[in-house]
Amino acid sequence: MESLLSLLAYSCLLLFPLAAFLCVKATWRSPRLPPGPLRLPIIGNLHQLGEHPHRSLRLLSEKYGSLMSLKLGFIPTIIVSSREMASEILKTQDLIFCTRPPLVAFKRLSYGGRDMGLSPYSEQWRQLRKISMLEVFSAKRVQAFQSIREEEVNTLVQTLLTQSSSGPVNLSEMSFCLFNNITTREIFGRRISSDGDCTSSKYHPLLIEMMSLLGGFFLGDFFPSMEWLDVITGTRARLKRSFLAMDEFLEEEIEKHIHGGGSPDDFISVLVGLQKDLSLGFPLTRDHIKGIAMNVFLGGSDTSASTLESGMTELMRNSTVMKKAQDEVRGLLGNKGKVEEGDIQQLHYLKLVIKEVLRLHPPAPLLLPRECMQDCKINGYNIPKKARVYINAWAIGRDPRHWQDPEAFIPERFEDNDINFKGQYFQFIPFGSGRRMCPGMSLGVTAAELALANLLYRFDWNLPSGMSKEDIDMEEEFGLVLRRKSPIILVATPTSFVT
Numbered sequence: 001m002e003s004l005l006s007l008l009a010y011s012c013l014l015l016f017p018l019a020a021f022l023c024v025k026a027t028w029r030s031p032r033l034p035p036g037p038l039r040l041p042i043i044g045n046l047h048q049l050g051e052h053p054h055r056s057l058r059l060l061s062e063k064y065g066s067l068m069s070l071k072l073g074f075i076p077t078i079i080v081s082s083r084e085m086a087s088e089i090l091k092t093q094d095l096i097f098c099t100r101p102p103l104v105a106f107k108r109l110s111y112g113g114r115d116m117g118l119s120p121y122s123e124q125w126r127q128l129r130k131i132s133m134l135e136v137f138s139a140k141r142v143q144a145f146q147s148i149r150e151e152e153v154n155t156l157v158q159t160l161l162t163q164s165s166s167g168p169v170n171l172s173e174m175s176f177c178l179f180n181n182i183t184t185r186e187i188f189g190r191r192i193s194s195d196g197d198c199t200s201s202k203y204h205p206l207l208i209e210m211m212s213l214l215g216g217f218f219l220g221d222f223f224p225s226m227e228w229l230d231v232i233t234g235t236r237a238r239l240k241r242s243f244l245a246m247d248e249f250l251e252e253e254i255e256k257h258i259h260g261g262g263s264p265d266d267f268i269s270v271l272v273g274l275q276k277d278l279s280l281g282f283p284l285t286r287d288h289i290k291g292i293a294m295n296v297f298l299g300g301s302d303t304s305a306s307t308l309e310s311g312m313t314e315l316m317r318n319s320t321v322m323k324k325a326q327d328e329v330r331g332l333l334g335n336k337g338k339v340e341e342g343d344i345q346q347l348h349y350l351k352l353v354i355k356e357v358l359r360l361h362p363p364a365p366l367l368l369p370r371e372c373m374q375d376c377k378i379n380g381y382n383i384p385k386k387a388r389v390y391i392n393a394w395a396i397g398r399d400p401r402h403w404q405d406p407e408a409f410i411p412e413r414f415e416d417n418d419i420n421f422k423g424q425y426f427q428f429i430p431f432g433s434g435r436r437m438c439p440g441m442s443l444g445v446t447a448a449e450l451a452l453a454n455l456l457y458r459f460d461w462n463l464p465s466g467m468s469k470e471d472i473d474m475e476e477e478f479g480l481v482l483r484r485k486s487p488i489i490l491v492a493t494p495t496s497f498v499t
């Protein structure tokens with residue numbers, strides 16, 4: 001009986017994407033579109049809008065305008081694809097839009113609203129964000145982790161030296177491994193895998209599974225009255241299983257820290273220490289600590305890995321840019337042997353390359369969803385309370401009204417202007433903006449810059465034999481975080497600078 005119900009539920013699920021696709025297509029072609037924002041009677045979720053929702057949504061927005069209003073299941077949903085509208089939502093009316101929707105996975109992974117990244121806006125959330133910004137994500141803490149980043153990048157280089165002699169290397173996997181280790185050392189004071197290899201760690205598949213669940217499809221998110229279907233399809237059980245495995249791991253780590261383990265600077269030590277601080281204004285519970293640790297674990301690895309992976313991919317396609325970036329770092333460092341963080345400030349072109357990577361390949365293409373807290377108007381359009389809001393940073397970064405030759409990889413476009421990704425230039429918002437802006441920006445960018453600089457300084461890079469740059473697969477796989485569909489496999493040749 002149970003398997004029959006599962007079969008029925010899965011058949012329904014298979015029909016949803018089709019229904020969504022047909023509905024979008026049908027309305028798209030309709031000559032009788034209502035004036036104002038487009039209303040599409042669609043069923044399903046963003047993932048059903050085609051394989052690359054950010055791409056499909058851009059096509060739709062080019063046709064119908066920079067603010068689209070959809071009905072996803074029973075949920076009014078707004079998609080914003082212009083700099084002006086993004087500024088309106090993330091700056092002018094940020095207070096109305098700074099909450100997260102109560103998605104099934106968000107509720108579970110936030111410990112029922114006790115974390116920072118996935119919880120709704122509340123006075124308690126405000127306090128938690130304030131404390132985290134001061135104690136966990138501060139410039140002082142970024143500085144304190146310098147040696148972790150340098151050691152881990154050095155481990156990557158050593159792994160590359162060993163593996164490069166026996167053929168092409170999987171740089172996507174290595175980059176994921178690098179940031180996984182940096183992140184876990186920052187949180188727990190220890191890496192969770194052996195040197196250069198994270199695929200053998202039991203937490204590697206867990207992290208992948210959790211990321212997939214975070215960006216995954218739960219019927220309850222679109223048809224709240226049909227949440228029971230997620231039980232039948234098994235997605236709820238999957239979520240519960242992964243959450244409990246992660247929770248057990250976090251519990252063990254916190255216990256170790258309480259009994260003197262970890263390192264004094266790691267996030268868990270800092271948060272456990274803060275529990276004794278009576279001036280916080282609210283009790284910092286173990287669930288809060290686990291919630292923040294979970295945020296960093298999930299938000300810190302994939303995003304930075306995606307930046308490095310996209311960066312190397314673009315450089316392989318653009319040999320002039322690659323040469324210019326390599327000349328810069330090699331010219332500056334000479335025979336020093338390795339790039340350290342103190343050198344990065346002088347690598348101006350490398351910084352432009354990272355900006356261009358984040359413009360064309362923002363690791364979170366639709367940011368994280370927001371929810372409208374009260375009825376309001378955006379540029380004359382009525383937005384209902386509880387509407388779910390996605391900001392298409394991917395499309396905004398490619399908007400021809402603000403970027404010349406937007407699809408081309410040209411780091412020089414950032415040369416003679418102040419445009420940066422710190423949330424003031426709404427044509428370029430890979431980290432979001434406003435109250436919910438990414439707090440890990442400096443941690444992520446500093447590590448990605450250091451890793452890229454070392455890869456360019458210490459190795460020459462080529463495609464595997466028989467492959468030309470036109471063969472590089474630029475397909476991106478959609479999830480909460482953007483990753484390449486095929487890993488980037490390259491031949492690394494150590495230079496004489498390597499020690």
Ligand code: HEM
Nearest residue numbers: 117295299300303304364367368431432433436438440444
């Ligand atoms: C290149 C690297 C990264 C990118 C592109 C990135 C991007 C983002 C984006 C787009 C958001 C949503 C912002 C919004 O809703 O307006 C976000 C939120 C967040 N990120 Fe990052 N991120 C990166 C690295 C990191 C790192 C390294 C950490 C932790 C160490 C981190 C932790 C978080 C957290 C906790 C939030 C939730 C903030 C909140 O809701 O208050 N991120 N990130």
